[in-house]
Amino acid sequence: MSIFPDLFRLDGRTALVTGSARGLGWEIARALAEAGARMLLHGRALDRLEPRLAALRDAGFAADPAVFDMADRAAMRDAMRLAGPVDILVHNVGERDRRPFAEIEPEAFARLVDVDLVAAHALVKLVVPAMVERGWGRLILVSSIVAELATPGASSYTAAKGGLSALGRALAAELGSSGVTSNILSPGFFATETNAALKASPAGERQRLRCPAKRWAEPHEIAGAALFLASPAASYVNGHTLTVDGGVSATYLA
Template sequence: MTPPMSTFPDQFRLNGRTALITGSARGLGWEMAKGLAEAGARVLLHGRDPARLKERVAELAAAGLAADALSFDVADRAAMAAEIDRAPAIDILIHNVGERDRRSFSDIDHDAFARLIDVDLVAAHALVKLLIPGMLERKWGRLIMVTSIVADLAIPNASSYATAKAGLSAMARAMAAEFGATGITSNALAPGFFATETNQRMIASPNGEHHRQRTPAKRWANPSEITGAAIFLASPAASYVNGHTLIVDGGVSATYLA
């Protein structure tokens, strides 16, 4: 049966929902967490530094927004399970944790390659597995995997990262196929070049200038420009959007020259 459709702007409201945004003490995760909180969700911030998370939770609380935090390294599955166990029921997952290894293919040894795949891809499987039973029980869920345009467009010195993101993108589609009839949707959100803290050195480099020129928008994205896409995928407005990759890249992946 078709779920009842609310109208604008209610179809973008997240009131009554709890959202976990992983890797959200800074960067794109923080922007998406703020946006989801402003849209009405109770947000669970996540990162590895409890002190930093406490400051961020206080920042949201000072703005009258509902927030709490979970702290674990995604490589530590026991800590992940313990934190999810003590958390309230989670309706929306934006899985945004992502580490990069900018070394050349030949310089990345087997162990480093496997570790990055574990953190950027296998951990997502572990986390979703912990959340799925509750989402199935409540017949509602949103799984949003933050991938990258490099999942489909290769660049040098990103072999393990691109492999992990391509896997995550495929996993989002696989979950869409398996959970499509259950009220759970699964999508990927693929950023292009965003001016986060992590990218500041690169932006100032010749490579960073090349990325700017290669982007039809002719600028790096402001981190807040990811927020609308995240709210959309998490919201009732996206109830029939499933297995999709929403690219937010100023036109890079649609073009050969710019």
């Protein structure tokens, strides 16, 4: 019996990818759709999701929107009630604040940690009960290599991502016996729209040279790792951090 590529099929599953109008979220959503999942695309505005929904539907895939700001818990609850049960959650939204520590007011720190970490906890709470009831679920939290490796000018983002990775491991410990896995996806430097200015700057060029691959990643290079964690192939992978960074975090000086 052939096990490949069935081990990577997601037929009959519903997958929500937060922040999937663009960037890494869109690439992940497209891959899960191609693997057979019914997709719930998420963002703050329906008009930004519509071209992506049309692209998936035109290719013959099932796709619906889920619209809410991560900061608005009432809107999150309403949208998730409308969406129905989710089998796979890829929580990919993560806002940045690239100012120096001295410029980040306590209120701005609290807001970023709320959107990047506290809201993730709230969303996981909404999807997990149905996963536990069905005895199958996948939680994939998109963190960052900054969760382990700090860099100047990202203190609130670093703190939030560190917490998010730790939350992923805590969920693995608590949910492991219920058929729900929880893993962390840890990207390095990806050339998404949001990173265009950084990539073009001297700091971006230093990042390129710091990476053993000597290049920034293309957004689509995250997709295979996310599909693996979502798929039957990863049935015994739990509490793991899958790093996709061209070797940055494995090396001291490249």
